[in-house]
Amino acid sequence: MQARPRSARLLRERLFLWLDELGANDDEIFDLSLASTEAFTNAVEHPHEPSSRIID
Numbered sequence: 001m002q003a004r005p006r007s008a009r010l011l012r013e014r015l016f017l018w019l020d021e022l023g024a025n026d027d028e029i030f031d032l033s034l035a036s037t038e039a040f041t042n043a044v045e046h047p048h049e050p051s052s053r054i055i056d
Helices: 007-024 026-047
Strands: none
Touching: 007 026
C-alpha cells in the first residue's frame, strides 16, 4: 500500500472484506481493524526506510 494516511481507509475496507469472508464476528473485525490501522499509521509516521513510498 502507498505510505500515505488516506491508504488506511483502503486497508480497513480490504481487511473487513477478508475477515468477513472468513466468518469473523463484529468484535473481532473491530479489534483487528483498530490494531491494523494503528500499525499502518505508525509505519506512515515513523518509517523504517524514510525514502520508501510503500508499506508492506
